[in-house]
Amino acid sequence: MLKxxxxxxxxxxxxxxxNISIHAETSQIYGLVGSNGCGKTTLLKHIMMIFxxxxxxxxxxxxxxxxxxxxxxxxYYVQDNLFFPYQYTLSKLFSYExxxxxxxxxDKFSELVSYFNIDKNKNLNKMSKGQRKQAAFVxxxxxxxxxxxxxEIVDGLDAVIKRKFWDVLIREVMDNEMTVIISSHxxxxxxxxxxxxxxxxxxxxxxxxxxxxxxxxxxRVQFAVEGEFDVSEFKEFSIIKYVKIGSINIxxxxxxxxxxxxxxxxxxxxxxxxxxxMSLEEIFITELGGAGYGTEKK
Amino acid sequence: xxxKKNNIFMPxxxxxxxxxxxxxxxxxxxxxVTTMLIPFILRVEEELFIAFGIFEVFVLVFINCLVDxxxxxxxxxxxxxxxxxxxxxxxxxxxxxxxxxxxxxxLLLIVLSVVFQKIDYEIFESFKLIIPWLxxxxxxxxxxxxLSGNTLIAGVMTIFNFALPAIIYLIIQFMFSILENMVAxxxxxxxxxxxxxxxxxxxxxYFSAYQNMDLxxxxxxxxxxxxxxxxxxxxxxLKKRKNENTGSFIVFDGYKYFVSVIACLxxxxxxxxxxxxxxxxxxxxxSLLMAALTYYIIIAAMERSFRISNLxxxxxxxxxxxxxxxxxxxxxxxxxxxxxxxxxxxxxxxYVGNDGWLYNSIKRYIEDDGQLSEDDISVLRExxxxxxxxxxxxxxxxxxxxxxxxxxxxxxxxxxxxxxxxIDIIYGMKDGSFIIREYRIYNNSGADNATxxxxxxxxLNSQEFKEKNYYYLYDEKYYxxxxxxxxxxxxxxxxxxxxxxxxxxxxxxxxxxxxxxxSGKTDNNFLRLSSYNYDMPYxxxxxxxxxxxxxxxxxxxxxYYEGGKPVYNDKVYTIELDEDxxxxxxxxxxx
Numbered sequence: 001m002l003k004x005x006x007x008x009x010x011x012x013x014x015x016x017x018x019n020i021s022i023h024a025e026t027s028q029i030y031g032l033v034g035s036n037g038c039g040k041t042t043l044l045k046h047i048m049m050i051f052x053x054x055x056x057x058x059x060x061x062x063x064x065x066x067x068x069x070x071x072x073x074x075x076y077y078v079q080d081n082l083f084f085p086y087q088y089t090l091s092k093l094f095s096y097e098x099x100x101x102x103x104x105x106x107d108k109f110s111e112l113v114s115y116f117n118i119d120k121n122k123n124l125n126k127m128s129k130g131q132r133k134q135a136a137f138v139x140x141x142x143x144x145x146x147x148x149x150x151x152e153i154v155d156g157l158d159a160v161i162k163r164k165f166w167d168v169l170i171r172e173v174m175d176n177e178m179t180v181i182i183s184s185h186x187x188x189x190x191x192x193x194x195x196x197x198x199x200x201x202x203x204x205x206x207x208x209x210x211x212x213x214x215x216x217x218x219x220r221v222q223f224a225v226e227g228e229f230d231v232s233e234f235k236e237f238s239i240i241k242y243v244k245i246g247s248i249n250i251x252x253x254x255x256x257x258x259x260x261x262x263x264x265x266x267x268x269x270x271x272x273x274x275x276x277x278m279s280l281e282e283i284f285i286t287e288l289g290g291a292g293y294g295t296e297k298k
Numbered sequence: 299x300x301x302k303k304n305n306i307f308m309p310x311x312x313x314x315x316x317x318x319x320x321x322x323x324x325x326x327x328x329x330x331v332t333t334m335l336i337p338f339i340l341r342v343e344e345e346l347f348i349a350f351g352i353f354e355v356f357v358l359v360f361i362n363c364l365v366d367x368x369x370x371x372x373x374x375x376x377x378x379x380x381x382x383x384x385x386x387x388x389x390x391x392x393x394x395x396x397x398x399x400x401x402x403x404x405l406l407l408i409v410l411s412v413v414f415q416k417i418d419y420e421i422f423e424s425f426k427l428i429i430p431w432l433x434x435x436x437x438x439x440x441x442x443x444x445l446s447g448n449t450l451i452a453g454v455m456t457i458f459n460f461a462l463p464a465i466i467y468l469i470i471q472f473m474f475s476i477l478e479n480m481v482a483x484x485x486x487x488x489x490x491x492x493x494x495x496x497x498x499x500x501x502x503x504y505f506s507a508y509q510n511m512d513l514x515x516x517x518x519x520x521x522x523x524x525x526x527x528x529x530x531x532x533x534x535x536l537k538k539r540k541n542e543n544t545g546s547f548i549v550f551d552g553y554k555y556f557v558s559v560i561a562c563l564x565x566x567x568x569x570x571x572x573x574x575x576x577x578x579x580x581x582x583x584x585s586l587l588m589a590a591l592t593y594y595i596i597i598a599a600m601e602r603s604f605r606i607s608n609l610x611x612x613x614x615x616x617x618x619x620x621x622x623x624x625x626x627x628x629x630x631x632x633x634x635x636x637x638x639x640x641x642x643x644x645x646x647x648x649y650v651g652n653d654g655w656l657y658n659s660i661k662r663y664i665e666d667d668g669q670l671s672e673d674d675i676s677v678l679r680e681x682x683x684x685x686x687x688x689x690x691x692x693x694x695x696x697x698x699x700x701x702x703x704x705x706x707x708x709x710x711x712x713x714x715x716x717x718x719x720x721i722d723i724i725y726g727m728k729d730g731s732f733i734i735r736e737y738r739i740y741n742n743s744g745a746d747n748a749t750x751x752x753x754x755x756x757x758l759n760s761q762e763f764k765e766k767n768y769y770y771l772y773d774e775k776y777y778x779x780x781x782x783x784x785x786x787x788x789x790x791x792x793x794x795x796x797x798x799x800x801x802x803x804x805x806x807x808x809x810x811x812x813x814x815x816x817s818g819k820t821d822n823n824f825l826r827l828s829s830y831n832y833d834m835p836y837x838x839x840x841x842x843x844x845x846x847x848x849x850x851x852x853x854x855x856x857x858y859y860e861g862g863k864p865v866y867n868d869k870v871y872t873i874e875l876d877e878d879x880x881x882x883x884x885x886x887x888x889x
Contacts (some may be wrong), residue, residue: 045541048377048380050380050541052538052541073383075381076381080379081373081374081376082376083374084378096313097382099306099313100383101383186627
């Protein structure tokens with residue numbers, strides 16, 4: 001398990017990471033989501049020891065990860081803003097990285113090159129953005145790391161390639177006990193593959209939970225009643241958000257939905273009541289709205 | 299969790315070396331074409347091309363170092379390499395080793411060119427300097443790249459760090475020049491010379507001392523210490539590096555301020571070297587103004603903002619306070635000795651004149667046994683024309699003059715012979731120590747010249763002075779013919795005169811007569827004492843200027859032997875036959 005505990009970092013006078021703690025289990029895909037500039041990339045760079053934290057620690061299986069520790073050599077990071085050495089082809093890059101990653105698999109490399117249909121002898125810096133992402137992903141999977149950090153990996157990829165990415169990733173996580181942390185803006189994509197999610201905002205983790213549990217905790221109902229619904233009478237159900245569109249009331253709440261319905265029926269003649277499923281994107285917007293993000297008035 | 303160690307250093311080193319083959323190839327072509335092919339085609343002097351080739355080696359190695367370490371100056375490059383299992387320490391070490399191999403290879407090409415063209419192997423003497431400079435340059439380029447967030451700045455910082463010992467020298471000199479202006483008698487040059495010779499051995503730091511010396515253990519030890527020191531700094535700085543500042547000019551705030559403070563001191567220090575200012579208050583004000591302006595420009599450039607932060611201002615104020623405190627403490631210490639004039643009975647030898655560098659010459663003679671022997675004094679006199687007074691009476695006169703200068707350092711020099719007149723007084727004490735003072739003499743029309751002229755006259759008219767300054771005339775041993783050969787040559791307007799018959803003994807007697815008469819005069823003696831060779835400064839003369847060269851050959855000290863015969867290196871003394879040498883001129887029948 002990869003644990004980040006109470007990690008803090010200031011850039012000059014600006015607090016970029018504020019007491020961050022996350023826990024990513026082995027054989028899990030952890031989704032790191034957050035507002036723009038909330039510190040996702042900075043957090044990943046701290047995990048990779050690219051940046052030094054002011055406070056806090058990072059552990060892998062309860063062993064503290066340090067710059068010179070052996071375990072960090074089994075972490076692989078694919079950054080958003082990709083870099084490849086000058087005039088390198090994918091084949092050459094494989095030869096180079098093979099010197100460093102002891103588990104680098106030639107078979108897996110060949111298999112993935114073929115699966116993604118990449119020209120391994122083409123100059124990497126002359127490839128399109130999507131092709132470069134695929135090349136980086138192929139290298140990452142071929143390295144068979146224990147921890148894989150993917151920063152905006154599917155950004156700019158078409159739906160077919162995205163699907164291929166997730167197929168490969170899920171298979172690897174299941175087969176090789178890999179811990180994967182993905183940061184992404186594409187919440188719909190993460191919704192389908194993440195086991196656990198950490199929601200970041202302004203350098204803090206607002207919420208970290210199993211995605212299913214998170215969905216269980218935050219619910220949305222839509223209903224219509226005879227008479228005027230007053231949200232203040234239903235405070236005990238922890239209503240996070242209330243919207244009325246025409247005669248339809250929509251509530252996002254963390255309280256018990258069945259008890260909410262019972263109380264509603266006691267007070268009103270309920271004309272309509274539907275329990276809606278929440279997507280990760282909706283949870284994200286709700287959580288960040290609670291933190292005051294995106295609720296500013298025009 | 300048990301981890302299997304994966305030794306990646308050697309494979310990566312070999313891989314990187316292999317990747318460098320294009321640079322090796324290109325550099326080989328450049329060096330061989332410029333040092334071998336072009337001089338061969340042109341059939342011109344090859345040494346010049348070898349020197350150019352060495353310059354090319356420096357440039358090629360410098361560029362390679364910067365290119366190799368440039369991954370530290372780009373966010374995505376740095377993130378890529380830093381996220382790999384090879385640590386930054388390993389990657390920088392690999393770059394250093396590869397560049398050392400690259401530099402050694404290029405030097406080997408230069409050696410091949412020298413051998414192929416059969417150039418004098420003495421050119422390899424320069425390798426004693428080139429090798430440490432190249433090695434230190436490679437290590438410093440790595441260190442500067444770690445400290446900087448931008449490749450161009452890393453290049454500038456490499457030069458800055460390389461020049462740092464010299465810059466510190468300049469700043470200390472600046473401190474001493476302030477001291478010189480504030481405490482009469484203390485010379486910045488003398489103090490700096492003492493400091494450099496005893497504490498801050500700059501010529502060893504830059505290995506220039508070995509230009510005229512054989513390599514010794516110290517050479518290798520020093521090179522080792524420098525390279526190990528820089529390596530430890532690289533490793534320390536890598537650990538502390540703020541990678542989030544990549545892209546800034548300098549990634550460490552501390553180093554940024556260090557560079558800014560040092561740079562802001564360079565400008566007034568350099569200005570103090572090239573300018574001469576009598577008013578210490580205005581001088582300090584101008585220096586502070588220049589320092590503040592330089593600091594602001596550098597900080598504004600580094601922080602990319604015209605608005606200077608409070609922290610930057612605090613750093614400047616504190617740095618200046620430290621500099622002023624350090625300079626002030628040297629002034630306070632020196633002030634305690636400002637009015638010290640030794641008792642004549644404690645002095646073994648005394649010098650008064652205008653040779654501020656004399657102490658260097660004296661020091662060379664006392665280095666062997668720590669003593670200034672009679673032989674040393676004699677050799678100093680013959681080699682440098684130095685008059686070191688040993689008579690108690692003359693030593694007392696020197697201390698009298700010293701006291702007089704301390705009470706009044708003005709002298710009216712009507713014809714303004716000097717731009718910056720000075721007088722140096724050196725005492726060699728009986729306990730082996732030295733007291734060295736240098737005084738500026740201000741040309742003041744209200745000055746009382748009489749006392750200074752009278753004291754100077756006592757010295758110039760003393761028998762000891764005459765015998766030591768004109769020993770080749772007064773000492774009989776030069777005329778016995780046993781050990782020395784003496785000859786006179788007469789010159790006028792730069793042409794040797796062959797028409798005048800020169801009778802050595804006759805000329806000698808007339809010269810002695812003129813010198814005795816001249817020494818009897820009392821006016822302008824202080825001016826003479828503080829002038830070159832104790833002659834009156836140059837003055838316009840209407841008639842033909844005649845000079846007598848006196849060639850002295852020591853028959854017991856041949857310079858070298860040629861075909862079994864001794865070849866002598868004669869010492870030449872020149873006397874300007876001005877209007878004071880009436881008797882000699884008349885004797886030689888000169889107009």
